Amino acid sequence: MHKQLPVHMQPALYSYLHHAYPLSVMPEHPHFSPWLHSHYIQWSADPEFFNHLDEHIFVNYYQPMHTHHYHELLHLKIMTADLLSRMETGTDLIAFFKRSIDQGDYVYLFLDEFYLPGKAMYRRHHFAHDTLLFGYDDEKQVFHTLGFNHNYEYGQTDIGYGPFLESYRQADRSKAYYTKEIILYSLNKERTYSFDLQLVIESLEDYVLSRNSSERYRAIASPNQHVYGLKVYEEIVKYLRLLQSDSTLYRNIIPVHLLWEHKKMMADRLEYMKQHGYWCPPEKLIAQYQEIEREAQLIRKLFYKYAFFLKEDTSLLEEAITKTQMLAIKELQVLEQVLNELHGKSIISCS
Template sequence: MKKVLLPVVQPPIWGYQFFAFPLSIVLAHDKSLPWFYSNYIQVCYDKRSDPPIPFTFYIHDHTLNPWLHVERLQRGTMGIIKRNIVEFIRDCLDEGMYCNLNVDEFFIPEREVYRKSHLSHDILIHGYDLEEQTFQLMGFTDKHNFASTSVRFTDFEQAYHNIDVIDHQAVCDRIFLYKWNESGQYDFDLTLVQETLEDYLLSRNTSARFRMVASPWNHCDYGLKTYASLLHYFEQLLNGHTGFDVRHIHSLWEHKSLMTARIRYMQGLTQPLISSDDVLASAMELERLALNARNLMLKYYLHNTPQSLVRIMGYLEEIAAKEKLFMEKLLDHLSQNKVYSF
């Protein structure tokens, strides 16, 4: 019986699955690393009331990179072509195409809401097994990790169609098909890294760089300015004026962890861009502080200890002050390559 399993890896960004899914595909191939480390530098905080994605990396289009061929469909298109969704996805996988779409996780095993409550959530299907009659999919599990699990075809079909009767239709009608683009090319872009680092340091609106194709996101704070927004969130949480959301601190930790990895990558190039171990040490210190803050957020979740929030705010103030010095130091080192003057 036929089986297809397309390769995926655990990506370094997984707090938001719309980032994690494309990255889990392209980062299975080392040739994508120059593009990856040239991006995911800027962050933004959405200041609007109750935004779905308050704080995360800023990327103009999370599906757009040189290593993916992307096709975008709407759920309504499946009604027009009158294809059975299970057969359609199997045919896509046969052609090397991953499928990213929303389903009702009430029907998806190893999910926190499985057989308990209805929830629209995105998944990435990367394989199937005809003998077992299952799809293999990536996503958050009931163990709070990002992993590959399986679902029977019959349960998946129910999960797909039940989106029509739960309250998320307006934002869950998209279907992305991803295929690895072997002919993609991208060299590490030092100029882009320097420009985006400066955007971060000066809290500039990086979305304005894409105004030819989309209006700038003027509802967001950027870079170092996001620390004030994060502190305001934790003040509100401490005073009981907002709800718990671990994604803020998790995204902060992912950003610092990725910056450490980026420094190591630049040190390991054939012509190293950073020779000072002091820069790496500063990045690692920021990562350590962010991880401490993340651990405190989990402690607050388990024990509801207000003191944990107070300590998190102290960490945020410390990280903000140290990161400003780190960014200035990093840009100074990179300027020695005579590509950029700061």
């Protein structure tokens, strides 16, 4: 027996796997594009990161409740690893996950990559990392999974049933509540979604004004003390300066990658809104934001060059810092114009 559910190997966002996995599944939904372009505007930085440099999430997209962020287009079934541990044998676990896939459910769970050939941490370091099962092959005795391989490239990795069971059972789920969760999700094609221009405007306002968006969602989640919106740039600069002062620190590429990824998503959104007639901006406005994306990509390249090849060359960090500070100013100027256009007469159907 074998089964493989459809996945997209190039999701819109992949800085964190908990975004990449749903976004690898959801493009199969007919209303994915309007949903995608209505979201992923606000971001935040957690100052607590500077007390836990090796293991704390720093910069991320803001979602009031991540697990339920996707419920508009996905069916979600959430359980815990403790519940499944009551099963007596490994065969039962394998059979359960295979049945889930047979019924159209993708399986999101955490495995210890120390036991998984093809992963960067294989036999080097115990690391409970999120994994997505989207298929299996009994003849080869493997699950088809998505994730990062040993070269940190996003794509498919096949995991044998034996290593899978060991990595599942040995995963340390004591440090974070979300590692205990197992989420089954499938497309909910009965649901529809229309592009939400009002949500986009409100999110852009929060972003430009650096408002704490969590304050407005206290009915469903306690507010946090993260830094929001354009002020996140200051936190990224703070991190780059910290690396300048101590070259022995772990060089976390995610904040700078997400900086570029966020600008790419923003530029794509403006183009989407224009193409679908949600506004008629001056041509130069979209061109200016596309230039912001290119600048962010250059910052990313500078940091990658430093992190992987020339870690002693702190001049690369200084250049990245200068460009990041300038980028914050440019983005503020452009987004103020965008908001003026969205609040003004340009919100008409484009002919």
